[in-house]
Amino acid sequence: MNGILIVNKPKGMTSHDVIQRIRRLTGSRRVGHAGTLDPLATGVLVICLGKATRLAQFLQSDSKEYVAEMTLGIETDTQDGTGRVLSRKPCSVEEREIINALKDFKGPTWQIPPMTSAIKHKGKPLYKLARKGIEVERRPRLVDIYKLELLEVKADDYPRASIRVGCSKGTYIRTLCADVGKALGCGAHMSNLTRTRAGKFEIREAFGLEELSKITEERSLNKILIPMNKALSYPVIVIKESFVQKILNGAPLREEMIEPKYTLDEGEIVQLWDTNGELLAVDKTTRPIERGLGQKPGEIIARPLCVGGSG
Incomplete structure (x- = not known):
């Protein structure tokens, strides 16, 4: 299966x-x-x-997309609802204030990974250190938040704001919520999270x-x-039938294995399919491929990253 x-x-x-x-x-x-x-x-x-x-x-x-709820006015040591409360500060925040704060986090932004993450420090996951009460310095990481929208605010002493987030791999939504809370001056933690899309x-x-x-x-x-063959979104290159077994054996992609109809950049990840549409391998191009222009005979144009038929 x-x-x-x-x-x-x-x-x-x-x-x-x-x-x-x-x-x-x-x-x-x-x-x-x-x-x-x-x-x-x-x-x-x-x-x-x-x-x-x-x-x-x-x-x-x-990339991933989420709908998250952040509770304003309460900070925790895990940045979510499972942690120990560090501070409580009843607050009154207008929707426009939240919208303006969110604008500062849209686009490329730096995040410090939480201690509850699986990132390793000297070979040990941070969350294991956190369980022992150990906190270590973490390097900020650059992530891309390409979508950030306020959906609704439920008024309370500790308002709950729902946001829609579209982001790159490695983005911590709990950290985003905590950072937005700090920007608002009241603190916050992530109280609910639903991933609505993955790729x-x-x-x-x-x-x-x-x-x-x-x-x-x-x-x-x-x-x-x-x-x-429906799982990935990379460009597809169809392999001539006589070269299918070579690809399955891990051979690099050469000019004579394909028809001269593809245009691809160097370093691009591609799917290699057989003529029946079955996935054979995932390769990375080693040089530009230009439609209609032959390469040098036998020249390698892509090397395998992953090999294995889907059949």
Whole structure:
């Protein structure tokens, strides 16, 4: 069983818990995910089955979208609702103030990863150090928040503001909420989070675990699996039939293996398909490829990053 499954992760479960559940449902040991979600979070978790686990490295780098709720006036040591409260400050904030604060975080922005993250310090995940009460200095990381919208504000002594976020890989939404709270002068923490999109996969395509249990009982799981050749968004190059086995054996891509109809930049990631549309490999171009212009005979034009047929 090879393919992609889009799961709507419930609150309270770790991403690893979901993996274990899918293993039990499918009987497959080769199961992985393409981007973890915290136990507090719900929403899109991209699950890779069988040979599709090889694609996780590419799917993880895709952009993500979320709907998050931040509670203003309360700061915690984890930047979310599971942590110890550091400060409480009842506040009254106007919508326009929040909108103006959000503007400063849209676009490329620097974030200091939270101590609750899985980033490693001297070989140990930060969250393990945090559990021992140890805090270490973390280097700021540049992320891109390309969408940042205020959806609604629920008035209270501690107002709750819902925001829609579109961002690059590695963006910490809890840190965004905490930083926005600081900018407003009242502090904040993330009190709810739903991932609505991961790469090309949206929450409307996701299945709950109970739904998946029923589908598995009906032996219909293959009907909802997304095939490997539909998983990635990279440009496609079709390989001549006589060279398919060489590609599957890990050979680099050469000019004579393809028709001279592609235009690609150097360093571009591409999918290699056979003539039936099956994914053979994922390569990275080593030089520009220009439509209609032949390369030197036998010249390598791309090298494999991932090899393995989807059949």
